[in-house]
Amino acid sequence: MTVSLILASMLFLLILGIPIAFVLGGLGLALILIEGLNPVMVSQGLYSSVDNFILLAVPMFLLMSNVLLKGGVGKDLFTAAQSWVGHWPGGLGVATIASCALFAAISGSSVATAATIGTVAIPEMTERGYQRNFVLGLMAAGGTLGILIPPSIVLIVYGVITEESIVDLFVAGVGPGIFLAVLFSIFAVVYARYKGQFEMVPRATWKERWHASVRAIPTMVLAATIVFGIYFGVFTPTEAAGIGLVMALLITLIMRTITIAQIWEACIEAMKTTVTIFLIIAGAKIFSKAITLYRIPHDISVFVTQTFTEPWSFLVIVCLILLIMGFFLEALSMLLIMVPVLHPSLAAMGIDAIWFGIVFVIMIECALITPPVGLNLFVMQAVGNATLPEVASGVWPFIVLMLLTVIVLFFFPQLALYLPYHL
């Protein structure tokens, strides 16, 4: 009864258009007051949620991606990938996904990935006759790799709220990230062969390949420094983000692709996104504290273990709920509302929290491209100068591929768990 009432109140307040951070924080405050507890917990929650060294990685990675975005790194990556695979049927689609995967290895954000690569790839593909809704769908889906392939801001937040190792989460994202990128690429090739309404790109000469690859090398070195630096324990994810930022600044300044004004713009944009995210985290922390006082996560955990005898049935229901939530809620809000409630049930169901984190992120990727509120749809509208129906009609095949990846992960959990547990 209490759970239904809280859920109904949350839904009602969200529908009224109150910012998500304040729905969560305000509802948490109301629950604390109703229980007659000291509201000082609210201020303590606001303080402790942001006083966190791991979370510092969020503004750093955002700042780094924004610097690289302003510095036109997307063009270098796309040109390099195109020079190697562009002449294949559907090769530009493969080059787009490869550039997204590479940019994902230096950015933790799907928005930054979609915007950076989309700016270059969309005009190039449409000029070559690729169907517009396919291009927009491919780009929207490719952008979501930004939150699966490490570093990932969503995985950082998941790690902070579940207290799981960020390094393990990052490493677990590598296998499914590459798998999904390969699936998207195969689809691009098959689609191009089936439709065939595009102009082939001439094969690049070895000289052209060399020149294009040399320009992309600094970015690849940056990606390798971050991923291997974290993995081999040279630095923490937060420190990796700081080093990444300095390297991004050096690369763009040395290559003279960024101005001081653009660096300042990158700072402002990273700051806005960071504070928006941190406020939702702070609100979710207060809400999560309040519902713990009402023993709601415990009650849900008991309900889950009594109702679902097999993990698969639990996971099917969770994925369905996430899919539906994804139509209306933004990615981080989904994570911050659902994970504190579901996390206690994972151990009871014998589900690995790292594996679940990866499945959750893939479901969030779906949410990012499902209309009407998928964030990447809006990015594609802006970058591709398109309408929402145009973008939305192109994303469905990719949602199916993402759901297929979740099924593959269920039957082959090692796809995510081999690296963190065996290397």
Next chain:
Amino acid sequence: MQSTIDGISRAMGAIGAFLFFVIGLMISYEVIARYVFLSPTSWAEEGARLLQLWATYLVMGYVLQQKALIRITVVTQLLSSTGQRILEFFALAWMLIFCGFAIYYGAAIVIESIQIGRATATMNQVPKFWTESAIPIGFFLFSLQILVEMWRVVRGETYSGLSDQGSTHPGGESV
């Protein structure tokens, strides 16, 4: 008065952006100090967290002013302009009440920390009120901006506070 508060929020936005940039440099310096100078600092991590708290809570007013707070507008955008204004006013009032609690109890924590001389349990023993003050001060500045936005809604001026496009904020304010 309205333009003064708008100006304060913009200034806080610039300070916040600068602080996040400084944090990046501090963290990078820590890695360099550890591996190049073989002498890790005692201040970088603590200083970075201190700046992060201030940067986050100081710029809330700017974020509100820039339409960057994420919310769902699937239903509200179907309403008439009067209906939308009523709900916008309600949303701002809800946030203002929350601010009241954050300011009051945040200030109580700061006063207590000053009275008992509470400090961080680190080598630097930084007084806790240095960081705790960010909550009441930040929410006070935020509530000023909320009042400005409420005034705009009452006067029927173009509302500049919350996202008005799509169903959640479509810009770069999420990941």
